[in-house]
Amino acid sequence: xxxxxxxxxxxxxxxxxxxxxxxxxxxxxxxxxxxxxxxxxxxxxxxxxxxxxxxxxxxxxxxxxxxxxxxxxxxxxxxxxxxxxxxxxxxxxxxxxxxxxxxxxxxxxxxxxxxxxxxxxxxxxxxxxxxxxxxxxxxxxxxxxxxxxxxxxxxxxxxxxxxxxxxxxxxxxxxxxxxxxxxxxxxxxxxxxxxxxxxxxxxxxxxxxxxxxxxxxxxxxxxxxxxxxxxxxxxxxxxxxxxxxxxxxxxxxxxxxxxxxxxxxxxxxxxxxxxxxxxxxxxxxxxxxxxxxxxxxxxxxxxxxxxxxxxxxxxxxxxxxxxxxxxxxxxxxxxxxxxxxxxxxxxxxxxxxxxxxxxxxxxxxxxxxxxxxxxxxxxxxxxxxxxxxxxxxxxxxxxxxxxxx
Numbered sequence: 001x002x003x004x005x006x007x008x009x010x011x012x013x014x015x016x017x018x019x020x021x022x023x024x025x026x027x028x029x030x031x032x033x034x035x036x037x038x039x040x041x042x043x044x045x046x047x048x049x050x051x052x053x054x055x056x057x058x059x060x061x062x063x064x065x066x067x068x069x070x071x072x073x074x075x076x077x078x079x080x081x082x083x084x085x086x087x088x089x090x091x092x093x094x095x096x097x098x099x100x101x102x103x104x105x106x107x108x109x110x111x112x113x114x115x116x117x118x119x120x121x122x123x124x125x126x127x128x129x130x131x132x133x134x135x136x137x138x139x140x141x142x143x144x145x146x147x148x149x150x151x152x153x154x155x156x157x158x159x160x161x162x163x164x165x166x167x168x169x170x171x172x173x174x175x176x177x178x179x180x181x182x183x184x185x186x187x188x189x190x191x192x193x194x195x196x197x198x199x200x201x202x203x204x205x206x207x208x209x210x211x212x213x214x215x216x217x218x219x220x221x222x223x224x225x226x227x228x229x230x231x232x233x234x235x236x237x238x239x240x241x242x243x244x245x246x247x248x249x250x251x252x253x254x255x256x257x258x259x260x261x262x263x264x265x266x267x268x269x270x271x272x273x274x275x276x277x278x279x280x281x282x283x284x285x286x287x288x289x290x291x292x293x294x295x296x297x298x299x300x301x302x303x304x305x306x307x308x309x310x311x312x313x314x315x316x317x318x319x320x321x322x323x324x325x326x327x328x329x330x331x332x333x334x335x336x337x338x339x340x341x342x343x344x345x346x347x348x349x350x351x352x353x354x355x356x357x358x359x360x361x362x363x364x365x366x367x368x369x370x371x372x373x374x375x376x377x378x379x380x381x382x383x384x385x386x387x388x389x390x391x392x393x394x395x396x397x398x399x400x401x402x403x404x405x
Contacts, residue, residue: 018136018145025194026133027152029089029187030126034153035160036096036180037065037123040103040116042165043173050173053109061116068120070361073354077127078209080350085132085198086191089125093188096122097181104177126153127357131349134342135198140282142342147278147335154331158264201347213351220344225397226290226337227356231363232394233294233330236301236387238367240326243375243383244319252312266323277332278339286336287398293333294395300325301387308381326391333394334360 040047041062048058079088099118106112130149137145167176204212216223244263248255281289300322307315341352367390374382 031152031156033125035156038160039164043168064116065120068117072121072124077354078351092125100181143278143281147275227359229394229397231359234363235367235390238364239371242368243371266320286339289336293329297326297329298391304384
């Protein structure tokens with residue numbers, strides 16, 4: 001029975017990739033779990049009015065959700081090296097389903113805030129599924145497999161706002177949380193049936209396991225380089241998406257939140273092309289792909305500087321094309337960085353993944369904060385300059401002569 005096999009038997013089939021059904025399970029699980037972080041964002045306005053919460057209190061909902069995710073990556077993701085990842089995925093799926101149901105039934109802002117923190121912690125199931133894909137895949141197709149699973153994850157981020165906006169408008173915000181819980185329950189059931197067991201790769205105690213994150217960071221310059229470059233790309237990515245709705249709401253566009261959410265479709269188009277980056281990493285090496293990804297993000301951000309020379313209609317097309325470009329660039333770089341990082345110490349893939357994604361989410365949080373400040377002080381041109389500068393820095397990190405680690 002496939003659910004009781006171990007990764008040793010699954011991952012060592014030479015020359016063969018994973019079954020398409022298993023890759024689909026991993027990609028869907030990653031996408032739907034991480035989407036749970038973002039469903040609430042387009043619903044904050046109607047949600048606050050419905051439960052009688054202030055704008056300030058409602059603003060803590062996405063903050064606590066992302067904080068829970070960041071803490072979960074740091075504190076829970078390393079457990080994938082210590083315990084069977086299948087068991088961890090099933091536990092987190094059950095916890096995430098329960099947290100989403102509590103959010104959907106929340107009678108007050110206090111309960112909703114607590115549920116939001118729990119959603120963030122449990123949504124780190126995505127960060128167990130990606131290392132699982134890297135462990136299960138043969139060496140020859142690891143980049144392609146990780147790229148496909150990461151496409152599912154990024155699509156979850158980009159499309160979640162579009163879906164939740166539609167569902168909340170037609171069925172109410174509570175219905176969105178209930179639907180999300182149902183989707184996670186289905187993923188949990190599929191994982192119970194189709195995900196193989198994983199042998200632990202370390203027997204370190206929990207404290208030593210967390211302490212080893214610092215050891216990995218200090219030991220491997222390759223890890224530090226990947227984490228820094230991806231964090232810099234995340235700054236520009238987050239600055240764009242966190243300020244886009246505010247910019248489109250003002251002159252000369254005067255567009256609503258639905259229009260801003262629709263730009264997620266443009267980003268999704270870029271994400272769909274990302275498996276090509278995984279194939280290229282398998283064939284030509286991930287180092288080249290990191291440079292191409294950072295370069296594409298740089299060109300895309302810099303092109304937005306031409307907006308003042310265009311008509312409002314042309315500016316919207318430019319923004320859409322830029323979103324396709326830099327989303328593809330960031331996704332390509334991330335896939336290549338994961339391919340690099342997972343090859344450092346195969347027995348520490350969950351911890352290496354935790355370091356990489358913690359760095360990336362620090363970059364995203366920084367980009368969100370800086371984006372708001374820059375938009376208020378220098379307008380959209382300032383956001384464009386910030387994103388271009390950080391993408392340039394990321395490319396410089398990747399072009400800098402490699403040193404021994």
